[in-house]
Amino acid sequence: MVNADPLLRSALSAPPPAEHGLDALTLGRRIRELRTGRRMTLDSLAAAIDRAPSQVSMIENGNREPRLSMLRTIATALGTTVDDLLKPEAPSARAALEIAVERAQRGPVFTALGLAKIRVSRATSDETLQTILTLHHEIERLHRERAATPEEARRANAQLRATMRARDNYFPELEEQALELLTAVGHSGGPVSHQVVADMATHLGYSLHYVGDLPHSTRSVTDKRNGRIYLPTAQSASRDSRTPILQAFASLLCGHDEPGNYADFLRQRVETNYLTAAILLPEKDTVRLLTEAKNLRRISMEDLRDAFSVSYETAAHRFTNLATARLGIPVHFMKVHESGTIIKAYENDSVRFPSDALGAVEGTTVCRSWTARTVFDVPDRFSPWYQYTDTPSGTFWCTSRIEKAKEGEYSVSVGVPFEHVKWFRGRETTNRAVSRCPDESCCRRAPDDLATRWAGQSWPAARTPTSLLAALPTGTFPGVDQTEVYQFLETHSPTH
Numbered sequence: 001m002v003n004a005d006p007l008l009r010s011a012l013s014a015p016p017p018a019e020h021g022l023d024a025l026t027l028g029r030r031i032r033e034l035r036t037g038r039r040m041t042l043d044s045l046a047a048a049i050d051r052a053p054s055q056v057s058m059i060e061n062g063n064r065e066p067r068l069s070m071l072r073t074i075a076t077a078l079g080t081t082v083d084d085l086l087k088p089e090a091p092s093a094r095a096a097l098e099i100a101v102e103r104a105q106r107g108p109v110f111t112a113l114g115l116a117k118i119r120v121s122r123a124t125s126d127e128t129l130q131t132i133l134t135l136h137h138e139i140e141r142l143h144r145e146r147a148a149t150p151e152e153a154r155r156a157n158a159q160l161r162a163t164m165r166a167r168d169n170y171f172p173e174l175e176e177q178a179l180e181l182l183t184a185v186g187h188s189g190g191p192v193s194h195q196v197v198a199d200m201a202t203h204l205g206y207s208l209h210y211v212g213d214l215p216h217s218t219r220s221v222t223d224k225r226n227g228r229i230y231l232p233t234a235q236s237a238s239r240d241s242r243t244p245i246l247q248a249f250a251s252l253l254c255g256h257d258e259p260g261n262y263a264d265f266l267r268q269r270v271e272t273n274y275l276t277a278a279i280l281l282p283e284k285d286t287v288r289l290l291t292e293a294k295n296l297r298r299i300s301m302e303d304l305r306d307a308f309s310v311s312y313e314t315a316a317h318r319f320t321n322l323a324t325a326r327l328g329i330p331v332h333f334m335k336v337h338e339s340g341t342i343i344k345a346y347e348n349d350s351v352r353f354p355s356d357a358l359g360a361v362e363g364t365t366v367c368r369s370w371t372a373r374t375v376f377d378v379p380d381r382f383s384p385w386y387q388y389t390d391t392p393s394g395t396f397w398c399t400s401r402i403e404k405a406k407e408g409e410y411s412v413s414v415g416v417p418f419e420h421v422k423w424f425r426g427r428e429t430t431n432r433a434v435s436r437c438p439d440e441s442c443c444r445r446a447p448d449d450l451a452t453r454w455a456g457q458s459w460p461a462a463r464t465p466t467s468l469l470a471a472l473p474t475g476t477f478p479g480v481d482q483t484e485v486y487q488f489l490e491t492h493s494p495t496h
Contacts, residue, residue, distance in 0.1 A: 023088065024059075024062040024063070024064070024065045025062035025099045025102050025103065026062075026087075026088065026089070026090055026095075026099055027059075027062070027065075027066075027085060027086065028059055028060040028061055028062040028063075029060070029062075029090060029091060029095040029098060029099055030084075030085055030087065030090075030091045030095075031059060031060055031074060031078070031085065032060040033091040033092060033095060034078045034080060034085075034091075035060075035078060038078065038079070040078075042056055042057060042060075045074075045077060045078075048077035049070070049073045049074055049077050050073075051070075059074075062099075062102060068082070071085060071086075094126065097126060097129040097130065097133070098120050098129065100129075100133055101118070101120055101129050101132050101133060102120065104132065104133060104136040105117050105118065107136075109136060109139050109140055109143065110136075113139075118132065152262050153262055153266070153362070154356060154360030154362060154363060155263075155360065156261075156262050156263035156266050157266060157360050157361070157362050158355075158359040158360040158361070159263065160263070160266050160267060160270060161345070161346060161361070164270070164346060165346070165347065165348045168324035168325045168348055169320045169321050169324070169325075169346055169348070170321055170322065170324065170325035170326075171271075171274055171321075174254075174271065174274050174275045174278055175278055175283045177253055177254075177275060177278075178275055178278035178279045178282065178283070179282070179283065179284075181200055181203070181204075181253070181279060182279065182282055184200075184203050185199040185200050185203055187282070189282075189285055190285075191280075191307075191308050191309040192242065192279060192280050192282075192308075194241060194242055197242045197245050197246060197279075198245070200246075200249065200279075201229060201245060201248075201249060204249050204252065204253075205227050206222070206227050206228065206229050206248075206249060207227060207228055207229070208228075208229050208231060208245065209228055209229065209230050209231070209492070210230075210231050210232070210233045211230050211231070211232070211233060211492065212232075212233045212234075213488065213491075214230055214231070214232045214488070215485050215488050218485065219232075219244045219247065220232075220244045220245070220247065220248040221485055221488060221489065222248050222249075222251075222252070223489055223492070223493065224252075225493075226493060226494055226495070228492075228494075229245065229248045229249065230488070230492060231244055231245065231248075232244075240280075240310060240311055240314070242280065243276060243280075243314075246275075246276040246279055246280070247272050247273070247276050250271075250272045250275040250276050250279075251268065251272050253275060254268070254271045254272065254275060256268045256271070256272075273317070274321065277310075277314055277317055277318045277321065278318075278321070280308060280310050280314060280318075281304070281308045281310060281314070281315070281318045283322065283326075285308075286304070286308070286318060286322060287322055287326045287327075289303075289304065289307055290304070290319070290322060290323075290326070290327055291326075291327065293423075294327055294329075294423045297422060297423055297424070297425075297427075298424070298425040299423050299424045299425065300384075300399075300424070300425040300426075301315050301316050301319060301384070301399060301401070301414055302315075302384060302401075303425075304318070304319060311403070312401050312403060312412055313335065313403060313412045316333055316412050316413075316414045317333065319331070319333075319414060320333045320346055320414070323416075324348055327423075329416060329420050329423065330348050330349035330350075330416065330417060330420065331347070331348065331349055331414060331415070331416055332345070332346065332347035332348070332349050332351045332353075332396070332414070332415045332416075333345065333346045333347070333412075333413070333414055333415075334353075334366065334370075334372045334411070334412075334413045334415075335410055335411070335412050335413075336366055336372040336373065336410060336411045336413070337407070337408060337409075337410045338376055338408050338409045338410060338411075339365075339408075340365045340366055340368070340373055341363060341364070341365055341366075342354070342361050342362055342363065342364055342365070342366055343362065343410060344362065345361045345362065349396070349415075349416060349417050349420075350393055350394065350417070351391070351393060351394075351396055351415065351417075352391065352392065352393040352438075353366075354366060354367070354437065354438060365444075367435045367437040367442060367443055368442075368443040369389060369433040369434060369435040369437075369442070369443065370389055370398070370413075370433070370435060371385065371386075371387040371389060371398035371399070371400045371411075371413050371415065371433075372398070372400055372411045372413040373411075374387060374431075374433060375387075375400040375401070375402060375411045375413070376402065376409070376411065381402055384399050384400070384401055384426060385399065385400045385401065385431075386398070386399050386426035386427075386429035386431060387400075387429060387431040387432065387433060388418070388421075388429065388431065388432045388433070389432070389433050389434070389435055390432070390433070390434045390435065391435045391437075392435075392436065392437075392439075394417055394418065395417070395418040396415045396416065396417055396418065397415060397416055397417075397418060397421040397424065397426075397427065397429075398413050398414065398415035398416075399413065399414055399415070399424070399426055400412065400413035400414075401413075
């Protein structure tokens with residue numbers, strides 16, 4: 001008795017992959033069932049149709065598609081009709097299982113894995129066949145998930161953002177870890193110097209090694225066996241030289257294991273970046289500075305950046321950690337590429353980011369009227385840009401600045417609801433915009449005069465980002481060439 005569970009039903013009822021509407025596997029199993037039901041041997045059927053037993057065997061195993069004339073002869077020998085032989089459904093539940101297993105073994109998954117073919121006979125139990133199918137389905141699911149990484153990443157990002165929002169993006173356990181490490185190396189205040197960061201590495205039992213052949217897909221490589229952190233000799237002009245060191249041992253402090261899925265990878269990255277920022281901008285000193293600025297009604301991301309010698313983006317990120325939990329100010333943050341694509345986003349102030357059907361924000365396009373977009377049209381790239389934006393969910397004030405990276409320019413923006421702008425420098429700005437998004441008439445649909453003039457008269461050749469073509473993650477750490485990393489460690493190992 002075959003009890004096909006729901007996981008297997010799709011395989012058992014899947015449309016046949018054969019061409020010309022003929023499924024050789026189902027046809028072969030139907031011929032075999034009819035033959036054995038009439039107590040005919042393979043030899044006797046072969047003799048009845050004037051063919052060699054090996055030819056009949058190939059037909060029954062689905063390895064050969066008989067011609068229509070041969071089908072008529074077989075149907076006559078078995079006392080049935082051609083129409084009966086060509087029925088698309090399997091002749092029995094057992095046959096359905098066997099057909100599904102055969103299809104799986106002939107498919108791309110088994111081929112890619114290089115698995116030896118399993119001979120399915122009457123002695124093979126139903127449970128064995130179901131186990132094979134279950135494993136095959138799971139491998140197929142994992143492959144689909146891997147191939148659909150952009151969707152997986154967006155789902156994981158949406159879930160992670162919800163967690164961050166629920167905690168106001170404040171993680172006291174990570175703040176405590178940062179404080180313990182700062183105390184251990186005797187940091188008494190002010191910007192955290194490169195030497196202090198190096199002292200932290202030494203305190204944790206790691207030595208720093210600058211090399212010129214760091215794997216291109218990495219920012220650092222940690223040799224946990226020999227207590228070494230490898231870093232590039234050439235630092236990016238847009239990156240803080242302290243950050244890769246802190247990120248390297250932040251993962252160790254957080255107790256991260258190899259990520260089991262993309263959601264784990266993203267969570268670990270958020271924790272690593274949080275701890276790094278909490279070290280560079282210690283909570284006590286940062287809250288003191290921000291509280292003083294709030295009392296004077298002149299909170300500024302630029303002042304925060306300069307006080308701790310960090311990048312504008314790091315300062316903006318850190319502000320979101322402390323704004324609500326320590327200052328009582330709801331806030332939103334955006335990092336937007338010059339194309340308008342959202343790279344990072346966070347909010348707990350009810351601002352309405354664009355999102356897809358999965359609730360994911362990353363990868364969507366922000367309204368052209370928002371500060372994160374209008375800042376690109378401002379000639380002055382050295383002064384902060386302030387703007388009020390009226391949206392369907394309320395009026396928000398934002399400050400934004402453009403930074404450069406190898407991928408192009410991007411804006412980093414911090415915003416608050418209108419009622420909280422009184423605490424910020426730049427509240428007196430007269431810059432104001434109106435956004436009706438997600439109403440398409442706002443900025444997603446071309447103005448009527450342009451549409452009338454150019455509709456049907458243009459053919460743009462879209463530039464496809466390589467990130468859309470890459471099937472990530474292909475390993476434990478998305479985007480990292482594991483073989484290259486292992487070869488690098490082997491070359492630089494002190495015991496080599």
